Amino acid sequence: MSSVARVRFLRCILFLPFVLFSGFIYAQSGSTGSGPGEQSIGKPTQGAQPAPSSGAVTGSPHPVQLDSHQRPITAGGFVSSGPVIFEDISEKAGITHWTHKMGEADKHFILETNGSGVGLIDYDNDGWLDIYFVNGSTFKALDGKEEPPHAALFHNNHDGTFTDVAAKAGVTNDRWGFGVAIADYDNDGWRDIFVANYGKNRLYHNNHNGTFTDLGEKAGITLGNWSAGATWGDYDGDGKLDLFVSGYVHFDLNNLPVSGANGVSSAFCSFRGEPVNCGPHGLKGEPDHLFHNNGDGTFTDVSEKAGVADQPGYYGLSAVFVDINNDGKPDLLVGNDSTPNYLYLNKGGGAFEDVSYASGYALNEAGRETATMGIAVGDYENNGQLDIYNTTFSDDYKPLYHNEGDANFTDISYQMGIAEVSVPFLGWGDAFLDYDNDGWKDLLTVNGHVYPQVDRHPWGTTWAQRPMLFHNLQGKKFETVPAVEGTGLALVIPARGMAVGDLFNDGKLDAVINVEDEHPVILRNVNPDHNHWLELRLVGGPTSPRDAVGATVYVTANHMRQRTDVVSGGSYISSSDQRPHFGLGEATSVEGIEVHWPSGKVEKFTAPGVDRILTLTEGSGQ
């Protein structure tokens, strides 16, 4: 019997009495502390207690939301007619023969629950986005007893279909994969792929001929336990992209986290009294790492020196480098699961300042640590300030952090009307995207629970969930876009990673979703608008990263100035289209384009027209 099989058996034995006698224990256990009115001097007594089962008493006060068919709102609430925004074209696109695999269906271990990311990359420089889906693995595969699941690299055939070329390209990974970050880290004009794994990470260098070579070992970025998310950014302004990798849980195959054993409290292995996999609470956190790009194919771990090493061991998932305070330097956001989020301000000279609490980003506005899964960054108000939207756990709303300037954030989800509706959902990938090209960035999230057990209880949430789309009402409010039956918004799936981008070069932003243990999904944007648009392909100069990651672009049209940033990372451990996209509404011309290059240079460009993809090269503007 393998170690995992032994633990599964042990787990059953351990949980049986818990399930059978939990009611008895509740009834029999007495109070051990002193009551009100009595002086309490020392710690309340902690001995001889029943097994703690956080959640039974403290369950969500939110009423269960069911639709007219008595379905939980996370898997229902559809309308029969309305605007069709997204069409599920996965089958037509030819991507459904590939299946994601993340352990076993019963999800006994946390390693089997968090899913994988997706990266959009034009790996062959043909001007069309290709798709890289990270795959998970199985304990049997880790033991060498079965073939590991492979990652997929879907080449865009320019006709609405895709072909998996991962094996030929040499990027199947074959490790227990989680995050992906796309960037041209060696400034050779060809984008590369970083894959964050449980086990050693990969750095797939693009060979310029449709193949890649894993240079992770040489680069010195492999680590070895549970890396989750990653983001590229030139934090020290030397023109070379550096790599940040978030660490999640330290997962020991030889000391598996099971309830009441191996030092794991059973309180952290139950949800609303139901036994579930243990963690992340109660498990040791894996630290984060910042790798400085030495420019010779190697990297140096500067996490401690830079002040981003995650000393407390929070459970890091998504991360993104982006200039949050408009000082021209990329700052760093790290979304942590069940622990405070990090906001590190780039102070220059290779140092960061932790302003997580001072900025308001560490917690939600009521002071709660959230289970942050995904990070969306965008200027939804068109005021030049980047705002942040995080996806979090079910029974919790999803905070929208409004940028007040000078790195101060206020969680305004409730004021914007998008908090309560998000509560039953467990969110993962998220993005600000202007789906209707009206010039205002909307908000898309994809969802799915981590516990299959939720389907056996009337808790109002489900394993598979539908996406949520919020329409931006000119920066003042968001309204929920109804899920029309038979459309992409009514697709009920256990979604995880999501990347957005213009897959078909038609000016409409599509969504690509990695689905846990199922085939992936492409939601093609078919919104029936006739608004105009502009997309920009940026090429950095000799002192900027060649792919311009870190650039900020302002486009003025309709007397409105919009901002979009070039980033690598974010969402839920995914990597989206790096071509800034601008919806222009009814405008048939662009008044101006201003690019703030990573080098610090600011240039103005003109657009000869709209509804096109322009290439802008640093040094060729005014």
Place this chain on the structure above:
Amino acid sequence: MRKFNSRLAAGCALALGVFIALFIPPAQAQKATWRQATDAELAALLPARAPVEKEHIETEMRTASGITDGKGHFIAGIVLITAGYSADGKYSHYMIVQSRIRIGGISLAPGEYVFGWQREGTDGNTLSVHFHEALTGKLLGMAEAHKIAGNVRVESLHIWPPGDKPLIQIGRFSIPYELGDE
């Protein structure tokens, strides 16, 4: 001269004492003695698993906050890890009170308490905070926490010393409190 000065000093001290006794209310004098509790004091005081009704719920020690009079009395609180995640559940915080306190109109005798909150209204500026006996869950009363103006540091919980500002801060909301007998 020296004798005169010492008499003068003694007289002044006596006058000052009388002035303090007559014009400084006891509560004011008491406030001056309360200070922020240290991390070590909080770690010694607060439980890793708080007795709440019939359960013992894990607490998050990094969120602990409290004040002490330096004479062994504390008023301290800590966040409960509800369901392992950040659900704004029935209870969010656990409190140990060792000196009578009135929080937003609710008088708490020495003992152990829990509180939770619900949002009130649609403007997002108010939380309705409900206080309970920890061991029985008995509801003791409700108090309103209001959004603190301006950009302030977000806190899981901060019980500010009374001499600084007599507030209990939850996130970016706060409730005023008063120490002492009713």
